[in-house]
Amino acid sequence: ARTPLIISGPVTVSTHQFDKYKSVVESLVRKQNGLCTDWANQAKAKVEAGDLPGAGRLLYKVKLGSPRNKLLLKFQEDPGTRRAIDDAELEMYQDTRRTELYKTKEEMYFSIDERNSEADLSEMGRNFLNPPDLITKNHDIETNNSLGAEEKLKAKAAAQADYEEASQRIHNISQLLRASCVFEKDVHYVVQENKVIIVDEYTGRLMPGRRWSDGLHQAVEAKEGVQIDRETQTLATITIQNYFRLYEKLAGMTGTAETEANEFKDIYRLGVVVIPTNRNCIRKDADDLIFKTRREKLNALIEEIKKRNAAGQPMLVGTASVESSEIISRMLRRENIPHSVLNAKQHQLEAEIVARAGERGAVMIATNMAGRGTDIKLSPGVAELGGLHVVGTERHESRRIDRQLRGRCARQGDPGSSQFFISFEDDLMRNFGDSRRIAGLMTKLGMEDNEGLQHPWLNR
Numbered sequence: 153a154r155t156p157l158i159i160s161g162p163v164t165v166s167t168h169q170f171d172k173y174k175s176v177v178e179s180l181v182r183k184q185n186g187l188c189t190d191w192a193n194q195a196k197a198k199v200e201a202g203d204l205p206g207a208g209r210l211l212y213k214v215k216l217g218s219p220r221n222k223l224l225l226k227f228q229e230d231p232g233t234r235r236a237i238d239d240a241e242l243e244m245y246q247d248t249r250r251t252e253l254y255k256t257k258e259e260m261y262f263s264i265d266e267r268n269s270e271a272d273l274s275e276m277g278r279n280f281l282n283p284p285d286l287i288t289k290n291h292d293i294e295t296n297n298s299l300g301a302e303e304k305l306k307a308k309a310a311a312q313a314d315y316e317e318a319s320q321r322i323h324n325i326s327q328l329l330r331a332s333c334v335f336e337k338d339v340h341y342v343v344q345e346n347k348v349i350i351v352d353e354y355t356g357r358l359m360p361g362r363r364w365s366d367g368l369h370q371a372v373e374a375k376e377g378v379q380i381d382r383e384t385q386t387l388a389t390i391t392i393q394n395y396f397r398l399y400e401k402l403a404g405m406t407g408t409a410e411t412e413a414n415e416f417k418d419i420y421r422l423g424v425v426v427i428p429t430n431r432n433c434i435r436k437d438a439d440d441l442i443f444k445t446r447r448e449k450l451n452a453l454i455e456e457i458k459k460r461n462a463a464g465q466p467m468l469v470g471t472a473s474v475e476s477s478e479i480i481s482r483m484l485r486r487e488n489i490p491h492s493v494l495n496a497k498q499h500q501l502e503a504e505i506v507a508r509a510g511e512r513g514a515v516m517i518a519t520n521m522a523g524r525g526t527d528i529k530l531s532p533g534v535a536e537l538g539g540l541h542v543v544g545t546e547r548h549e550s551r552r553i554d555r556q557l558r559g560r561c562a563r564q565g566d567p568g569s570s571q572f573f574i575s576f577e578d579d580l581m582r583n584f585g586d587s588r589r590i591a592g593l594m595t596k597l598g599m600e601d602n603e604g605l606q607h608p609w610l611n612r
Contacts, residue, residue, distance in 0.1 A: 156389050156391050156392075157389065159388040162382045170373070174374045183261060189223060198210065205239070212244065216263045217260040218333075262274055269330065328371045328374065332375055339473040356496060370383055402422060407555075408556060411555070430564065431565030434566075434568075435561060435568045437571070438571035440606065441604040450480065453545060456543065457484065461513055464534075465513075465540075467514070467515050467516070467543060468509060468540060468560055469518070471495075471518070472520075472548065492517070494518040495521065502521065512537070535566055538567055539567035540562075540566075542570040543571055545572075
């Protein structure tokens, strides 16, 4: 990815009005949620009447307007309904149905694109907030013979001010929509000491001092009700690739370079040499276990933890967000299973938690913080139990992150094992996975609730 490095500084004059429009956006989101709930209830009636295609079209509208709607997620637990939604989506994106897709989006206040982290106002919303046509306004002023030269200048200045204010209003509301509908607390950021701090999606660590650009950070601050800092302006920018090209010589070492060999060759003209490990890796990587719902996945995960914990085998449970780690922690507390949690909120305890993670019966729940550069040493007697067992609760968009998590076990010739537990409700599966085909396969196989699907083909 062409990730930019940005040097920014505060603007001289702050023009944001996020606090002013926060209530407007909250009202808009409530109306949208109500609209989507009505469509979901209509879809329920169609499902009961046996009209799955009609239900699919309604639920696809809900997916566009509120992809995390609870009723929608409940419907998606059924493979038949899931297929109907996917069929409706495929139908809408045909070239001959583009007009119908446009009309569908116009029936809601805004649409959400989770893949690109965008929330787009509908045409009706944009018309309501649309800035005046400055060129037409200036032309009308120029052709108005009743105005003198000085009056025309004042009228043009007033028109320019109105245009800038309306443009700023649209920008503020668009960013507040993104903050409210796309960016989640304890997933994309945390709130500490009255400040919004970004969580790095690759390392799971806090990034104090870093801020989202284009007013998005201020919009998130307004959403959380913390102090809204002055917006920043970009002073300089360069991509990471071009930054490294400034060096005369380049070299590096990483455990996940082999899969990115083509990128190193194309961008940096560097070859990748694989160095054999000091001792043979004897890690056992089990096939992914796929469940229909997140609830089924978490229940199966807790049972797996209970079974291995009873045998004394230490476990590392990798999660995609702070929120997920805390949900699993609450479930383990209900089962009275001792465990530790390592995420961006407890980063100061990292050394202490990692030092105990390889002990007999230890259970560590961690975000990506523990999947990168963490060396978990096994206590005496643990190797005989199978070593450290790593469980991933979601697949990451970057396969390197998954490989790094698996690499926490079976180090230096020690035994170890790993497996990923996945559901159709995971963000990656919802946004990119071919859930339609797999859901159809699960139906053909007659799989029961709480039963997982497992095959080497599904690991790809």
